[in-house]
Amino acid sequence: MDSTMAAGTTAGIRPEHAPGDHPKVAVPKIGVLVANLGTPDGYDYWSMRRYLNEFLSDKRVIDYPSWKWQPILQGIVLTKRPFSSGANYKLIWNEELDESPLMTITKAQVAKLRDACAARWGTAVQVEFCMRYGNPSTRDVVDRMVAAGCEKILFFPLYPQYAGATTATANDQFFRALMAQKRQPAVRTAPEYFASPRYIDALARSVETVLSGLDDQPGKLVASYHGMPKRYLMEGDPYHCQCQKTSRLLRERLGWDRSRLDTTFQSVFGPEEWLKPYTVEHVAELAKQGVKHIAVISPAFSADCIETLEEINGEIREAFEHAGGERFTYIPCLNDDDAHIEALMAEIADGLAGWIA
Incomplete structure (x- = not known):
């Protein structure tokens, strides 16, 4: 858990006129949750198998009936593919940080987006990221953001073009995470930006x-x-x-x-x-x-x-x-290039219109 999130979960205030035994509540803020596809935790067999099982079991990705697909997936695909996929990940793995390049780049993107949001809106906006498959999971991050006081959340899948197997499944997982909340935040989902x-x-x-x-x-x-x-x-x-x-x-x-x-x-x-x-x-x-x-x-x-x-x-x-x-x-992809961050910030600003000045 990063330091900004940890601080948000411990800080709190007692509502005005509330009795002394009323639990403290977090200071209200707006959240921006960017989402990417995901990454295995490692390139070993079991890490790859967990990741591929979650990914390839998604009906948005492979929509064959479960009775037809799951025996193939569990009996054939997940017996062999973790080895070949793991070998491919090993070729590109960030050994220094022990993570995939996608994770390293996403962290860099989010760091720049946090700085840009802080420069524009101060502490009113909290920026986090999640992965559709693997970690950090959408549900875990939504739990922490709500606990930190995010009463409004803009969910932003980092896919320029919309597809059911990318944007839609990311949104699906976000909505599932909201189902677990006692007090659901107001939410928006950012649209695709392929023509921006x-x-x-x-x-x-x-x-x-x-x-x-x-x-x-x-x-x-x-x-x-x-x-x-x-x-x-x-x-x-x-x-x-x-x-x-x-x-x-x-x-x-x-x-x-x-x-x-x-x-x-x-x-x-x-x-x-x-x-x-x-x-x-x-x-x-x-x-x-x-x-x-x-x-x-x-x-x-x-x-x-x-x-x-x-x-x-x-x-x-x-x-x-x-x-x-x-x-x-x-x-290379746009990654954390400044022009890319500016483009993403424009989408975030559009998504927060009416929520923040």
Whole structure:
């Protein structure tokens, strides 16, 4: 538990005119709770198994009937996948802090958001973070925020584009946490921000910064988004359309023609058809067509993680090079870049409108 949270749970006042035996209550404040996907506590077998079990048991992620999916998950997937996933996490693990890069980056983002909120609103706003899967859990953080006096909470999933398997499941878990509260706070959920001018500008600036440092320019920029079954799109999930719009707005902000930026989808899982084109196949095809240098960016991720640091910079890079590609440039996620923090602060300010001056 961090020091700001610990202090909030112990401080309290007795309501005016209350009898002497009335319990003290925390000084009222507004909370901002940012949420990301999650991370295992370690890359050992059991840590990975706990994390993957929680993640892959989520009906928003894999919506097959439990009678069909759970025997496969418990009997096959969770017997083998913790080993392979753990090996991949080991490649990128922050050994110094003994945590995944996603955790390290999220902490850095939240530290900057706290400073920005303090500069703007003083002590009236408390900023915390939780993970949908793993720790710190949504319920634990909501419990502590309510105990610390947060009578209003803005819940902010850090997903630029909305998807049922990301934004919606994070919101689901937040609402479940509220069900355990005797005195529920007033709450709001922040909307997706895939078309926010500040977010698009931050993406464009990250591209410009990386490309300006190269001695030769890539023949193609590939915007690789996390994939999902195509069936979800047909059932009404707006994710695919929002990804396409993010790519278009980024390209327009960069002043490029259509041929310079391609939109693809990665992280295919299971036998179904997923959103296409698949990144790993597309980059290989580009190499075969004679494109020797490509750059890849991941606009759907607010922080670098296993899907970017290992999958893109590992599997996808190897596919491009194996097919004849010569130079592969990965453009990092926005992470705790100041332009990204400014974009997130704009969303937070919109979300708190009417709650605070």
